[in-house]
Amino acid sequence: MELVCPAGNLPSLKAAVDNGADSVYVGFKDDTNARHFAGLNFTGRTFEKAIRYAQDRGRKVFVAINTYPQPAGFGRWKKAVDQAAEHGVDALILADMGVLDYARERWPELNLHLSVQASVTTAEGISFYHENFAIKRVVLPRVLSVNQVAHVIAGSPIPVEVFGFGSLCVMVEGRCLLSSYATGKSPNTYGACSPGSHVRWEETPDGTNTRLNGVLIDHYAEGEKAGYPTLCKGRFQVGDHTFYALEEPTSLNTLSILPKLREIGVSAIKVEGRQRSPAYVAQVTAVMRAAIDQCLQNPASYQPKERWMRELSDVSEGSQTTLGAYHRPWQ
Numbered sequence: 669m670e671l672v673c674p675a676g677n678l679p680s681l682k683a684a685v686d687n688g689a690d691s692v693y694v695g696f697k698d699d700t701n702a703r704h705f706a707g708l709n710f711t712g713r714t715f716e717k718a719i720r721y722a723q724d725r726g727r728k729v730f731v732a733i734n735t736y737p738q739p740a741g742f743g744r745w746k747k748a749v750d751q752a753a754e755h756g757v758d759a760l761i762l763a764d765m766g767v768l769d770y771a772r773e774r775w776p777e778l779n780l781h782l783s784v785q786a787s788v789t790t791a792e793g794i795s796f797y798h799e800n801f802a803i804k805r806v807v808l809p810r811v812l813s814v815n816q817v818a819h820v821i822a823g824s825p826i827p828v829e830v831f832g833f834g835s836l837c838v839m840v841e842g843r844c845l846l847s848s849y850a851t852g853k854s855p856n857t858y859g860a861c862s863p864g865s866h867v868r869w870e871e872t873p874d875g876t877n878t879r880l881n882g883v884l885i886d887h888y889a890e891g892e893k894a895g896y897p898t899l900c901k902g903r904f905q906v907g908d909h910t911f912y913a914l915e916e917p918t919s920l921n922t923l924s925i926l927p928k929l930r931e932i933g934v935s936a937i938k939v940e941g942r943q944r945s946p947a948y949v950a951q952v953t954a955v956m957r958a959a960i961d962q963c964l965q966n967p968a969s970y971q972p973k974e975r976w977m978r979e980l981s982d983v984s985e986g987s988q989t990t991l992g993a994y995h996r997p998w999q
């Protein structure tokens with residue numbers, strides 16, 4: 669199983685490569701990718717350096733161009749495809765059919781992966797993209813149980829990549845409107861859920877309020893660790909109770925099911941987090957590398973080490989982890 673790690677900047681890319689990533693995925697500094705945050709991503713010079721650093725060490729570079737262009741903006745998505753292809757990247761991660769079609773026609777030799785943002789959850793859907801756009805790999809959304817993933821892999825004509833660690837979206841990727849509802853900007857078209865320009869931190873006499881475009885997302889008591897205001901992870905008042913009404917902050921962690929993922933034929937494990945720090949990338953990559961190596965060497969005796977679990981919990985949202993949708997015994 670290939671280990672695919674995130675890089676929001678050059679130090680993160682080096683951290684991923686140095687700690688054992690097989691592949692690194694990056695984006696450009698604009699709305700063509702789903703981590704369009706200020707201070708993140710790559711432009712000409714740093715992009716070249718990043719590719720050289722990874723490829724000189726035998727690692728692959730994938731470029732995510734995985735948002736959905738608006739009618740007047742298609743040129744930016746074409747430019748992103750051309751820029752990535754001209755620099756000799758190993759694959760593009762795409763979602764929109766128009767962008768897939770353009771990349772396929774203009775750069776027929778280039779590997780195309782179907783992004784999680786395309787939300788394809790069936791072997792039939794994968795076959796459609798494979799036949800029409802010659803995609804070479806698909807990244808599944810984080811909404812399927814392990815049994816469902818196995819079913820998809822059994823019928824898929826191409827290798828399947830799944831998420832192994834990182835923040836979770838409660839919605840099927842590519843289809844969440846919560847951020848757009850509050851700010852007018854959606855992760856699917858603008859590239860950022862809860863864009864920083866709309867985030868406010870308010871000190872109050874009894875703690876801190878976090879707001880997204882004026883919408884109160886959470887209130888933290890004095891001394892309580894405050895999280896980034898994301899609508900699906902806010903604490904809301906419902907009746908007489910105030911709680912995480914949609915989802916508790918937590919991160920996906922698949923260390924305990926790596927042998928199962930291997931057994932059902934998963935080809936690549938992806939780590940989420942291009943918006944996270946180089947220290948996060950280094951930590952998660954090192955743990956996942958050690959775990960995957962041990963799992964591949966001897967799947968029967970593999971056990972996640974306590975130290976690995978602790979190290980991943982330390983960098984998880986809310987300091988807790990879950991198997992998410994993978995663990996649904998009734999599916």
Ligand code: SF4
Binds near residue numbers: 838846901
């Ligand atoms: S609001 Fe939550 S579910 Fe929707 S895109 Fe943002 S993180 Fe994902």
